[in-house]
Amino acid sequence: MTTIYDIAEKTGFSITTVSKVLNNYTDVSEKTKKKVLAAVEEMGYFPNSHARTLTTKKSWTLGVVFMESLGGGMKHPFFNAVIESFKQRAELSGYDMLFVSRNIQNEKKSYLDHFQYRGVDGVVIVCSVVDDPEVKKLMESNLPTVVIDMHSTKSSVVYSDNSHGSVLAFDYLYALGHRKIAHIYGHQETFAGTERLKGFLKAAEKQKLDIPKSYIVSGEYFSIEGGEKAMHTLLSLENPPTAVYAAGDNMALGAMKAIRAKGLKVPEDISVVGFDDIEIAKHLNPALTTIRQNMDLIGSQAADVLISQINEKRKTSVAITIPVELLERDSCMPIKG
Structure with missing residues (x-):
């Protein structure tokens, strides 16, 4: 069975250095870490957990x-x-x-x-x-x-950086000429939901754009269903938005579903931006513009x-x-x- 001594011999580093790498100490260079970890993988090193616990007190x-x-x-x-x-x-x-x-x-x-x-x-x-x-x-x-x-x-x-992500989304839509920009926000009991709403309002204030209260709608707990429901509310307005920023990709998916159900098209009739960049976002039709975490x-x-x-x-x-x-x-x- 491979031991820490074998790793030290192969890499040319001391037992102490190898031990520090294995225990993720910060006073070891990245180059050294890579060399030791490569040897660990190549040689199939697997420390005895009981012995390691006794030695390290962890x-x-x-x-x-x-x-x-x-x-x-x-x-x-x-x-x-x-x-x-x-x-x-x-x-x-x-x-x-x-x-x-x-x-x-x-x-x-x-x-x-x-x-x-x-x-x-x-x-x-x-x-x-x-x-x-x-x-x-x-x-x-x-x-x-x-x-x-x-x-x-x-x-x-x-x-x-949730707040800045909202600023990026708003500024992008504003640069495309949109002035009727709505926001589907996430639940305000969540940190992400509150920060993304703050960022949206901050961006609107920076651009001196007055956003109607009716354009800011809850998507509940970041769900597809919440986004769909919120979008139906926006589409029922006498003066609906031309662009929607949803504070989560699932809500954006729901919004796109509601837009299609109304006989409208994305982006020809309404532009949509999400937040997260979940795996499915790039496979949608149309592929979703989003803020990548x-x-x-x-x-x-x-x-x-x-x-x-x-x-x-x-x-x-x-x-x-x-x-x-x-x-x-x-x-x-x-x-x-």
Whole structure:
């Protein structure tokens, strides 16, 4: 069986350096990391978990709290992609994931109690719900934590630049000549929903464009059904919009469905912009113009931040904002006339 000594001999690095790479310490160069990890993969190195736990005083397990109010659970493309990216990055450093129930031996326990009971080294919180007391208790504990898709000063956080994404979407439609621009917003109990609405209003104010209140409609919990319902409301107006920015691709899909049901076309009659860049967006007809979230980077950065806290034995409250970009496809066109 391959040992850490074999890895050291093959790469020419010391046992200490190899150990640091395997435990994701920050004082090792990227070049060294790549060489060691390549040897690990090539030689099929797999450390003995019991021995590693005794040596490092770690459980090599990361707890996962997944709480969302959208109804789709981990089937939702955003959460699925982010958690997968986090998992892949953490596994490179030797960590396993532990998804928990709050029941321990048929007794209801808090997430914090459960993670302390299981002895995890740290916790990633994927949460769309603002101010959940269980999550708040976990973030305020001494356990290393990182939160994805929500802001907090009590924990390290990683999220997309939601507000700026809305500005990009609005400015793009404005540059195409649209002045009747509507917004289908996500639920205001979510961090993403509130930030994207703020960005839309900020962009409209910057362009000195007065947006009627009737043009700002709830798409509920970022669902296709919510987007479809909101679009039907917009289409029933006496003076309907020529362009719609939906704060999530699923809502944009629903909006496009409602537009077609009305006998109208995208983008000839109404331009549509989404947010997320889920996998299906580029395969739609027309392909959806959207704001791309870098889901892979969100997940990997969250893993790095959490593992860094564990290695340094120090809880931190850093905030990492991941840039977004506009992907121009076929669902928008300049305003006629």
